[in-house]
Amino acid sequence: MTLSRTLGTALGALNRHWFPAGGDEATMVGSFCDLRADDAVAPHYRDPFIVYLMRGAEMWRLAAQVLFKGAGYNKGRSVPFTGPTHLRVVPWVAGDLGTSLGVATGAALAFRQTSSDRVCVCSFGDGTSNRGDFHENVNLAAVWKLPIVYVCQNNGWAISLRASTYLPAPIAARSTGYGIPGIAVDGLDVEAVRSVVGEAIERARRGDGPSLIEARTRRIHGHNFSDKATYRTAEESSGVDPLDHFASRLLHRGEATPATLQQIQDSVSAEVTEAVERAKAAADAGPAELGLDEVYA
């Protein structure tokens, strides 16, 4: 979580259009940390790099994507939040929301067809939950009992709109309509998310079908780093920070000391600095990456 925050902050300083994950870290880490290498992941677009890093992606190459460098996994072509497919990440190849749920559902279909116990975890925003693709795919996965876990990172905002303007009821409650488990969880609590999503993953592995998890998170920053979020009140902008929440729990339980937490921060900061500097030094994507001959396989 510290790594996500530190890397995101560094990238946001270089590209003001980068989407900060501040407030979503606990949900991302808790949802994706227990997967196997052969499982599939399809995280939400809001700075999903921590998920890719947990899969084994190289930090400097991810950073290079945000700077549109040729050394990015995407060769500087797509939206910067796309992930490396060889690590079984469902790639972002377009800017629209909702379609990633379809592709993630297809990964689960492939796993089902090959009779494996592999699963897919797919996360998306509360705004995305109103796309028709949400309904089509959750319904499809439910009726076919596909091994997938849908995690809604409900941060309460769709750019400038507050959830009360587009969500008439809890997203988890929609699960009733599909006959699948639906669980709301404190998305600021990494252990709570890990426990709930972990159970859903095991259920999927057993062949008992999909689950819908609604993780209640926060959007600490604006929509992107350039968005001052003037449409929010001070009260709406304040709340629990998932990093502080977990840190104080570790301290309280005696599993960390202020010194060890500082050590983690220092070592993460050094790692991020090195990766970002390496990315900055890389060449901008140019004619060599244009790829007129790579439109078709």
Add this chain to the structure above:
Amino acid sequence: MTATSEKNTKTATRRLTQTNAIIEAIAQEIRRDERVFFVGQDIGPFGGSMQGAKGLYEEFGPSRIIDAPISESAMVGAAIGAALFGRRPIVEISFGEFLPTAMSQLINQAPNVHYMTGGAAHVPVVIRTRVGDGPYGGHPFDYSSWFTHVPGLKIVMPATPADAKGLMIAAIRDDNPVLYFESMSLAHGPRGEVPIDAYVEPFGVARIAQPGRDVTVVTWGSMLPHSLRAAATLASEGIEVEVIDLRTLSPWDHGTVISSVRRTHRLVVVHEAWVSTGFGAEVVATVAEHAVTDLISSVRRVGALPIPIPSGHLRPLVLPNVARIVEAIRQVLERGTT
């Protein structure tokens, strides 16, 4: 007969409808490759819209022939995802009028995957659908031209049963997303000789359906039989019409069309879709770029009139037909200077 490879011409043939040829192609590929599956509405025990999947469920069962909820976007999206993870899906979108419900997957996702991942991933997905006027009269809108605008898709539209089979097998074996448009008027229409064995018809290779010296007619899909009849009508007057069947719209065969126009010096393009910004415009523009000085007459495009395709008695008044093709050919001949 189709200009098939030497190997193919050696295999035994028999006469099939377009629909039976396509079903045979799908069946042969499912037998050949365990990764291939077929998903859509009513393709199971029902046998498919317009009997387009007849017999497949009985042979392959529900693991390979999958009836899906009416969720076109989820079907196409799931096919893309399954393809990313090693499968080779064929999606049946029962009718082309349903394609818009899956547009984001068809336009924003499928064609972008290979390029946007830096060439790391590819999505071998076939989207099979039906367009145009047909024996049951329903769902006539032909949106095939829309998709030719998008880099990353391949677009197929066969006009003969033999091509229907060879192009479907090519589509299934292709590592890219392929939209396969069936002209409904040809579905149960004229039978043609179709090789029994599996074979591939390459994309981007047009076929000269009838050679001629006086005018080039470029067409595909449902308008091939109409164009050939128009050619036959004019042949009785000593006018030789060269009819080219493009077979695939993306990629399409520039060379065959341009070299034909260089010989005939006249061009007519015929398709069932609307004329305005239809694919015929692309054919004409390409000829203008490469061979405009070879033309001795203005070109003509023949297609549906610019109104929503109506039902019943009104429909024949809107769609292109033999008389309109003959008229267009006469116009370019009259305007010629030779």
